[in-house]
Amino acid sequence: MITNAVVIASAQGRFASATERASADHAAMNIPADEAIIFLEYLRDAQDFNFLVDVTAIDWSAEQTPRFTVVWHLYSSVNHNYVRVAANCASDAEPSMPTATTLWPAADWHERETFDMFGIKFTGHPDLRRILMWDGYPYFPLRKEFPLAGLPADLPDYEVAAETGTRLISAPMAGGPFVATPGEPMSEAEPRAKDEAWSEQSEKP
Numbered sequence: 216m217i218t219n220a221v222v223i224a225s226a227q228g229r230f231a232s233a234t235e236r237a238s239a240d241h242a243a244m245n246i247p248a249d250e251a252i253i254f255l256e257y258l259r260d261a262q263d264f265n266f267l268v269d270v271t272a273i274d275w276s277a278e279q280t281p282r283f284t285v286v287w288h289l290y291s292s293v294n295h296n297y298v299r300v301a302a303n304c305a306s307d308a309e310p311s312m313p314t315a316t317t318l319w320p321a322a323d324w325h326e327r328e329t330f331d332m333f334g335i336k337f338t339g340h341p342d343l344r345r346i347l348m349w350d351g352y353p354y355f356p357l358r359k360e361f362p363l364a365g366l367p368a369d370l371p372d373y374e375v376a377a378e379t380g381t382r383l384i385s386a387p388m389a390g391g392p393f394v395a396t397p398g399e400p401m402s403e404a405e406p407r408a409k410d411e412a413w414s415e416q417s418e419k420p
Contacts, residue, residue: 217262217294225262230254236301243299248285251302252313255287259318264289264298270315270325272333273301276359282307283335287315304335314340332357 219242226233232250236243246254258264268288275282281303289298304310314337315322326337327346334355337343345352349371354361368383370376 217296219296222262222296222298226254226258229257229261236299238299241297241299243301245301245303248302248305248312251285251287251300252315252318255289255300255315256318258289258298258300262298263291263293266290266292267315267319267321267325268297270322270329272329272335272357274333274357274359277307280307281305283310283333285312285329285335309336310334311336311338313338316340331355334358 219238222242223233223235223244226244227235230246230250232247233254234245236245266289268290269286271286271288273284273286275284283304284301285304287300289300290296291298302312304312310333312335314326316326316337317339323341324346326340327343329335330337330340330343331345331347332355344350348354348356351371353368354366356365365383370381370383376382
């Protein structure tokens with residue numbers, strides 16, 4: 216197996232703008248957004264990272280800039296190791312990143328999910344639309360400001376909503392997220408559900 220240091224050194228020898236990224240496990244690098252696709256292509260063709268495992272993103276919060284970072288996870292079926300690549304979106308208000316579908320067709324659904332959950336657009340994507348939420352859903356559920364229990368929204372079937380008077384409401388948080396008793400380590404505490412059930416009409420006893 217090629218070591219993390221070798222992967223990083225080889226990439227930096229070709230791309231001066233690539234910097235090592237803190238990582239507890241596999242090799243990880245940062246790259247400017249405008250070089251992301253050519254860098255990924257280099258990793259695929261020159262370093263045998265031929266399998267795209269995942270495309271996701273990080274929302275660092277509205278108080279930070281750059282706010283959004285796109286992350287690609289690659290695997291080499293030749294060398295049996297992984298590399299993680301990250302690039303910051305240039306705009307916080309309208310985050311975008313070039314599509315990797317030209318390199319890996321499987322990027323199609325990964326990028327659609329990232330668009331759906333974070334609102335990051337992938338320029339050049341052949342069919343960029345929501346994949347989990349319905350068209351017209353007004354929120355991006357993995358952004359920092361989106362509450363864990365969700366937000367009320369209109370049902371996608373407006374005829375059903377008009378007939379029944381029903382809307383989607385926030386989900387009660389019973390069952391999670393779990394927190395430890397204050398002062399006790401999680402490994403020794405009896406887990407209990409954190410009360411974030413904002414849709415409930417009355418307080419829990």
